Amino acid sequence: MKGIEGTTLGRYELHRRVAQGSTSEVYLGFDRRVKRRVAIKVLYGSNEPFVRRFEREALAIGALSHNHILPLYDFGEQSPWYYLVMPFIEGGTLRDYLYHRERLPLDEAGSYLYQIASALQYAHDHDILHRDVKPSNILLRPDGYAYLADFGLAKAKIEADAYNHSSATVGTPEYMAPEQSNGISDYRSDIYALGIILYQMLTGRVPFSAETPVGITLKHIQVPPPPPSQFNDAIPTIVESVMLQALAKDPEQRYQSARAFSNAYLQALQKAIPTCSLENALALTQTDLMITISEPTEPAEDASPLIKKTTKLQPPVDPDFVLSEVPTPLFPLQMPMASWPSPNQLRQAHRPSRPFLFTLISLLLLLLALPLLMFWYSIRWQAAPNSLFSLASQSSQGLLPGNPVQATLAARARVQATAGITSEIGAGPILYTHDLTSPGGGWLNDGQQCHFTPQGYHVYAASRALAWCYTNAPSFTNMAITVQARLSRGTIYGLIFRLQPESQSFYVLELNNTGSYRFVRAQGSDPATWLPLIDWTHSGAIINGYGQLNTLLAIMQGTQFTFYINKQLIFSNVVDNAYTSGMVGFLTGSDQESDSEAVFRNLWIFEK
The missing domain is CATH 3.30.200.20 (Phosphorylase Kinase; domain 1)
Incomplete structure (x- = not known):
């Protein structure tokens, strides 16, 4: 059509x-x-x-x-x-996802069950029924966050059909409770549908199917559901009992609330598999969760075309990632630069301390080697005559305010906002570090949009505009990058990586002044065309408000991205393969009549 x-x-x-x-x-x-x-x-x-x-x-x-x-x-x-x-939710529906995955692990299914049950419980507490709970009405973000959609449509059609004396059945037969065939439904009918979804997630099939909708309805009324373990022998008996209670023919024998159902499942799961904690079951990120961009060879029965975004979700914490109460450069928080451990201490902290004389000799050798290292890097960076570094270095005043080359480069990184701009890793050697309180390190410094003060590196954007500043140090691919950031005024600020300035393409982790974040793939000068890989999501990890300091940590390995804010994981290993390497920078902007400014300091980049 x-x-x-x-x-x-x-x-x-x-x-x-x-x-x-x-x-x-x-x-x-x-x-x-x-x-x-x-x-x-x-x-x-x-x-x-x-x-x-x-x-x-x-x-x-x-x-x-x-x-x-x-x-x-x-x-x-x-x-x-x-x-x-x-x-608009980028990830697709649970139906799409199940088409590719067939069946899910017990803890992953528990995560989706918990999220949707909490939505139903809230609606039921407010005297709202859904009446058509099914996988195609559950939307998934790429990080596994679920939304229940399409409240209200089923009830409106029921009442309209009654007004017109129509006998049409409203709902999807595979997920309809027995009583719905007689035009009777209450909150327990939604719980029955949720039980069917859990059955499908764990077995790869619905319990009842037939050649006609009437045949399916009769099975819901007359036939006991096949034991789930018949199709998946990994389902423990105690978990199976919970699933079958949710599918009781008599509403009085089912769980009497969505919350009771999800809690019973999670508790049964914990008893059956003690190593699977409730925290793991409720995590939005699971091991080896892979979705591939493709269209199915066969259409799903209830169904619209499948469009699914590639994403890979893994456990929220790297096995080598130990959150210590002692700040390190990965999580500098509000520690002054002088109080941080040195890079040598970070890499060799497990060794016993050396005498003072040995330390002094090491420092002298480092001071002697530093000029040679800087000279080697300057030759490397300037080898390409048309590189951004060479453009910025054509004048001996290239990093001083007012330089026209710097102003030109900054202008390239400015874009008028035509759209609203409205979470110890196994890291390798240090690739780059800068406290961002004084010029250097290849950072743009035009004196206005991009400039330094003792407080840090300032990025400024005019009203209803978006701007970014960056370092033209060599491109990075696999890395862990951490920085402190605070928004002085405006709407958003963020960390840019894999930036290609000429094409204005990059990834950015954005925060706003109300405590939300998003992850965006940007390309071109019109933000309306940028693709949110994770759209705006509120997080308690963010200290919101102007002047508040937040520590960002972005980890990227190949096509996978993981982010922390103030030591807390916000999402893990979302996959996108658009950009493979590039420069690092910072962004700020506002969709209001006032301008915006953000300040960044204490940047560390580690090989990953």
């Missing part, structure tokens, strides 16, 4: 159809007022009773605010279409 790409609904542009179902289509769109990407669900020619009842339900859903419920931004009507506007 031909889509309606290029259509404008109200203030929303429809760019690309990303999914299609029996009653609606979903488009990647753009909100021209707020300047952000959105998902727009366009409903097929629905009748008046459906629309009016849906509007009332949408208002109720709009009042729900929960971390795992996909928020509803807006809804509207533009004849002949009715539409809903929601955040």
